[in-house]
Amino acid sequence: MKGGFALLAVLGYFITQARERIVEVFVPEAGYGGEDPVEFLFVSGVLGWAILVFFGLLFVFVLLFYISWRMHTFRITAEVVEVRSGVIFRVNRRARLDRIQGINIARPLFPRIFGAARLEINQAGNDANVKLEYLASGAADALRREILRLASGTRTEAVAVATATATATATATANATAVAAADVARADVARTNVASADVARADGARSDGARSDDRRSVDGRSDVSHSDVPRAVATRSLVDRRLGEFLVPELDPDAAEPTSVVKLSVGRLLGSIILSTGTFVLIGVTLTIIIVSIFAREALFGLIGFVPAVLGFGSVYVRRFTKSLRYTVAGTPDGVRVGFGLLSTTNETLPPGRIHSIAISQSIFWRPLGWWEVRVNRAGQSARHGAAGQQNTTILPVGNQAEVLRVLALMLPELAEGHSDAVRLIGQGLAARPTADDAYVTSPRRARPLRWFSQRRNGFAFAPEAVLLRRGAIWRSLVIVPQARVQSVSVRQGPLLRALRLASVHLHTVAGPIVAQLGALDRDDALEFFAHAETAAVLGSASDTTHRWRSAG
């Protein structure tokens, strides 16, 4: 099983770069004559040589890229994904399938034009990601499905694994794939290799572009829709296909049930960005400077110095806006899929049980509109950033309560409808004021000096399978930690808390933007929380099967 790496993207980039570089070499000389470089070359009679050198270099670079592309191979077994790369410095990296934290497919604008995609398998740990750079666009999706299918533990029969060396000709690929036990997904991979071979031919690499027709069996489980798409597409011309891939909706309509999709509307995105904290800080600072300048004229110069900052803010806003366009959150059988981007697109699938904690938060500026932000802690950190510098820990940049609940249901099905207790708890967690039947254990009245406004909100509750921590009155947030993901629990008390007979509790999860900590609880409540959360963590991790999420029937 192998994928073709679309070299063309790299090559195309290289060509533009290389031309600039060569021009640069000649520019200083051209400067003497005051002529443009090409003319200079023509006049001095070395144009022929220059062209020769240019194509010679180009050939060498193409060759080098081609070799490095040929050396970049991968294989998937029932246990691991293995990638080998490098010509002089060989790199061999294996990733265990049951430790996959998420799979990310990025299509930056340029490779996307050439129908290429970058696939990244996130593993827990620093710089532990496995990257497959530049697969054919369709192959990347098929490959992700296949990896997730293997990782989920669905397969009942042992799958024979084909180890195919990377070969540019599709014939060899087809042969290699024929060795493998053929199923639909695999046939897809073979087919998309044809596409990548096309790409290779387009840039001059020799390829006979043979067809692989080794589709043998279609097992009943696979949906036919996605396997038919490549065939239909293959009959069209190369340009048509590229255009088709470019114009295809960011979220493949077959990939998820429409009911599970949460989309971000442009207006709300714009609103959320405008109503961000940064904007208010900006307005505040500007106003301060203006007011001060009424009394002291010199301060007006501060305002001038402030202009670049405003421009900077503006560009950040624009970038965040364009990158978050077409934001979708959808539930697929193999986890939550988050996708975004207009020109450069990125989408990521998080298998179940890979989310270590969830924070739903609302700043005071968003409150009148009822908007919330959903962020998560994850063990794997993708090198690709999320929408405009926001780490990809933000699952939903902005959404109303109904959407938040839908996203929550995708991430933690235990908290979805049908579990009325959990839904009620979440509702109370997001509500402005604790109701009479509030199920949260909150801070006692004597905690007022430490929690001026939020004393009645500051509290915890145990839902089935998860712990809920509710915090903040002005800056509201609700932290949800799945029991199975709790690493350890601590309770602590300093002299101030001790004087008030209080204590704080902390659920340790993997590092991320969310800290599941709750301060100023009654000492006995804290100890009870400690005992209960610890038991829950032990039970949760013992019954957890999400590392092979579909294996346990």
Place this chain on the structure above:
Amino acid sequence: MSDRLELPAVTWRPISAKYLIAEFLGLLVTLLVALTLGVALIFTGWDAAPWILGVAVAVVLLYASLTPRRVRAIGYQLRDDDLLFRRGILFRRIVAVPYGRMQLVDINRGPLLRTLGLSDLRLVTAAASTGVAIPGLPEAEAEELRDHLVALAESRRAGI
């Protein structure tokens, strides 16, 4: 005193009393450094120097006087499903780590601890904030505990 964090059902296993020696030696070094710096300052003829020296020495001595209690407060206990760890008097912290969550167990031995026959044991989970480090265990106990914990972790491991 009843306001303090206590788990009544737990009897804590203490660390070695010899760890106190290591703590005191460490404090002695701090004291010597403070004294040297203080004396050097006095020689510069700065008026406030003796005061600063006095305060520094007083702080170190106060800390030293509390050290025996502090060391006694460090304790751990192996329960059925998790390891409990407690430390601190003024700033008390109790952590529980389920066995299945341990990613690795570390034993550290500095030169001073080695001469005393002690080891530090550190637990690492996927969460950086767990921060369980049991100092000053007798070497044999530390190794036995490590092997025990690794075996337990292996039998209960489940993902991250």
